Amino acid sequence: MKKNTQDEFPIIVKKRGVTVKIYEVKHRDTVNYCVTYLGPDGRERRTFRDLDKAKIEAGKIAAKLAGFDAGALRLNGTDAQHYLEARETIANSGSQLSLLLAAHEFARARSILGGDNIVEAARYYKKHVEVDLPQITVAEAVRKFRDAKAAENLSAAYLHDIDVLLGDFADNFQCPLSSIQPEDLRDYLNRKRVGLVSKENRRRLLVVLFNFAKAQGWLRKNEGTAADALGTYKIKQREVEIYTPAELSRLLNAADPDFVPYLALIAFGGVRREELHKGLSWDAINFERGTITVPAEIAKTGRKRKIAMSENLAEWLKPHRFKKGGPIFAIDPRKRTAKVVNASKVKWKRNALRHSFGSYRMEQTKNEGQVALEMGNSPKVVKDHYFEIVDERAASEFWSIKPLPRGDRKIVQLVR
Numbered sequence: 001m002k003k004n005t006q007d008e009f010p011i012i013v014k015k016r017g018v019t020v021k022i023y024e025v026k027h028r029d030t031v032n033y034c035v036t037y038l039g040p041d042g043r044e045r046r047t048f049r050d051l052d053k054a055k056i057e058a059g060k061i062a063a064k065l066a067g068f069d070a071g072a073l074r075l076n077g078t079d080a081q082h083y084l085e086a087r088e089t090i091a092n093s094g095s096q097l098s099l100l101l102a103a104h105e106f107a108r109a110r111s112i113l114g115g116d117n118i119v120e121a122a123r124y125y126k127k128h129v130e131v132d133l134p135q136i137t138v139a140e141a142v143r144k145f146r147d148a149k150a151a152e153n154l155s156a157a158y159l160h161d162i163d164v165l166l167g168d169f170a171d172n173f174q175c176p177l178s179s180i181q182p183e184d185l186r187d188y189l190n191r192k193r194v195g196l197v198s199k200e201n202r203r204r205l206l207v208v209l210f211n212f213a214k215a216q217g218w219l220r221k222n223e224g225t226a227a228d229a230l231g232t233y234k235i236k237q238r239e240v241e242i243y244t245p246a247e248l249s250r251l252l253n254a255a256d257p258d259f260v261p262y263l264a265l266i267a268f269g270g271v272r273r274e275e276l277h278k279g280l281s282w283d284a285i286n287f288e289r290g291t292i293t294v295p296a297e298i299a300k301t302g303r304k305r306k307i308a309m310s311e312n313l314a315e316w317l318k319p320h321r322f323k324k325g326g327p328i329f330a331i332d333p334r335k336r337t338a339k340v341v342n343a344s345k346v347k348w349k350r351n352a353l354r355h356s357f358g359s360y361r362m363e364q365t366k367n368e369g370q371v372a373l374e375m376g377n378s379p380k381v382v383k384d385h386y387f388e389i390v391d392e393r394a395a396s397e398f399w400s401i402k403p404l405p406r407g408d409r410k411i412v413q414l415v416r
Contacts, residue, residue, distance in 0.1 A: 007051065009022065009023055009024040010022055010023050010024075010135075011055070011058075013055070013058040013059055013061075013062045014062065015059075015062035015063050015065070015066040016066035016098075018037075018062045018065040018066045018098060018101070019037070019062070020035060020036070020037040020058040020059075020061050020062045020065075021035075021036050021037070021058075022034065022035050022036075022051075022054050022055065022058055023036060023137055023174060023175070024137075025047070025137055025139040025140075025170070025174050026137075026139050026140060026143055027139045027142070027143065027167060027170050027171070028143070028163065028167070031049075032047050032048065032049055032174075033047070033048045033049070033050070033051050033054035034046070034047050034048075034054075034174040034175075035047075035048065035054050035057055035058045035061065036174070036175065037058075037061055037062070037065065038101055038104070038105060045174055045175075047174060065098070065101065066098065083099075086099055086102075087099055090102050106118070109121070133178045133218060133219065133220070134178075134217070134218055135176045135178070136176060136177050136178070136213070136218045137174065137175065137176055137177065138169065138170045138173040138174065138175065138176075138177050138180070139170040139174065141177045141209065141212075141213050141218065142162070142166045142167065142169065142170045142209065144216070145162065145166070145208075145209050145212050145213075146159065146162045146163070146166070148212065149162060152302075153296065153297075153302065154302040155296065155297065155298070155299055155300055155301060155302030156278070156297060156298065157274065157300045157302075158300075158302055161201070161205060162205070165201070165202050165205050166205060166206075166209060169188070169202075169206065169209075172188055173188070177210075177213055177218060177219070178218065178219055180226050181226055182226045182227075182229035182230060184226070185206060185226055185227060185230055186230060189202060189203060189230070196233045197233075199233045200232060200233040203227070203230055203232065203233065206227040206230070207225075207227040207228060207230075209227070210225035210226060210227040210228070211225065211227075211228075213225070240355045240358075240359065240385050240386065240389060241349040241350065241351075241352045241355060242349075242352050242355045242356040242359050242360075242389065242390070243267070243346070243349065243352050243353070243356045244394070245394060245397035245398045245400075245401055247346045248267055248353075248356065248398070248401060249401045250344040250345070250346050251263060251340055251341075251344050251346050252264065252267075252316065252401065252403070253344075253403065253404050254340050254343035254344035254346075255336070255340045255343075256336065256339070256340075257319065258329070258331075259329070259333070259336045259340065260316055260403075261316070261317055261320060261328050261329060262276055262328070262329040262333060262336070263340075263353060264313055264316035264317060265280075265292070265313070265317075265328065266353040266354050266357065267353040267354075267356050267357055268310050268312060268313035268316070268357060268399075268401075269292050269307050269309065269310075269313055269357065269374075270307060270354060270357040270358065270361065270371075270374050270375045270376075271292065271294065271307070271354075272300060272354065272376070273333070273351075273353075273354070274300065275294055275298050275299065275300070276327075276328060276329050277333075278298040279298065279327040279330065280294065280298060280327065280328050280329075281325060281326060281327055281328065282320065282323040282324065282325060282326055282327075282328055283324070283325055284328075285309070285317065285328075287309075287314065287317075287321050290308065290309040290314065291306050291307065291308060291309060292306070292307040292309055293305075293306050293307075294306075294307070294376070299376055300376060301376050303376070305373060305374065305376050306373075306374075307374045308374070310399055311399075312399055312400060312401055312402050315402045315403055316402070316403060354375070355385070355386070356398070357375070358371060358375055358377075358382060358385060358386035359386045359389035359390050360390055360394070360395045360398040360399065361374070361386075362382065362386040362387055362389070363388075363389070363390050363391070363392060363394075363395035364395050364399060368382040368383040368386075368387065371386070
């Protein structure tokens with residue numbers, strides 16, 4: 001075994017011309033060791049948590065592969081001559097591959113290229129790909145990317161996406177980042193059993209990661225990255241679902257008192273449900289100034305935003321005016337949602353509370369820039385989703401929804 005001093009990676013194991021490498025793969029607080037080698041079916045990888053076990057397995061694999069061309073095969077005439085010439089050709093090239101592995105590598109390369117273009121492909125690769133680039137593994141690139149984004153104080157939601165989505169990417173590509181080609185990424189994304197929206201989110205994050213790597217000098221700065229070559233996933237725009245003023249009034253008046261702020265802040269304030277789940281505090285609401293401030297640390301975009309509190313929203317929150325600190329809603333909303341739907345007989349529509357805010361607020365202000373700031377979206381998204389969804393009369397009714405007297409709420413709950 002040829003071992004670098006103090007286990008410098010990659011560790012190289014050689015047996016009679018066969019090379020097996022061991023890479024150190026770091027992912028968050030976990031360190032694994034990836035044994036990679038060229039087998040009969042192409043490039044193969046095995047991952048181990050223990051370095052000693054990885055070394056033992058690498059030795060076994062190298063010994064097994066080295067024995068592939070040691071069989072007692074008798075050749076005569078032309079076949080023997082071809083065999084000897086093939087061995088000599090490989091030796092003269094400076095490669096230490098066995099004849100069998102060289103044949104497998106050639107066949108796989110020809111299959112990928114789809115024809116006799118191997119030499120041209122090799123020339124292109126030597127000129128454009130990986131030459132003189134640092135051997136930064138995918139896991140290491142993801143870790144450094146996350147550290148950089150955390151230092152920029154991006155939101156916990158964005159860092160969570162890096163951990164989950166790019167963490168999965170690192171688990172699937174335990175190799176140098178510079179070796180990844182567009183078709184590798186395309187195959188990876190297409191294998192994911194998720195919807196087009198999720199695939200597009202992953203693609204966008206990969207583009208950001210690869211551009212970050214290029215800025216660090218890990219990829220060629222004068223060329224597009226493998227992620228840049230990916231086409232976008234065309235997502236069919238779904239029709240925005242909203243509540244009518246009558247439906248929302250029934251939901252709110254049928255809700256338990258501690259669930260009302262949850263519904264009202266999303267419907268009349270445009271607050272994201274995830275922001276409430278992450279602990280938006282009563283301190284964020286300034287009743288004197290009539291504003292709601294969503295802190296950067298819980299905002300999806302990682303940027304603080306301020307929302308003007310409408311008159312009817314202030315009415316719905318009035319019973320909680322003197323609360324100091326503590327999360328506004330720290331309970332799993334699913335059971336409360338089922339309860340209010342059963343009491344009001346109004347169908348629950350996915351994300352319709354926030355879609356209602358965007359639609360009715362857009363009609364009220366006619367200003368996508370203002371609504372975008374309040375919702376934490378881009379003006380384009382606001383205009384594409386919420387422009388001319390409702391009319392002026394419906395908007396006027398929506399922003400006039402206020403709590404019914406307590407005696408009347410029971411009547412609302414009985415409406416069929």
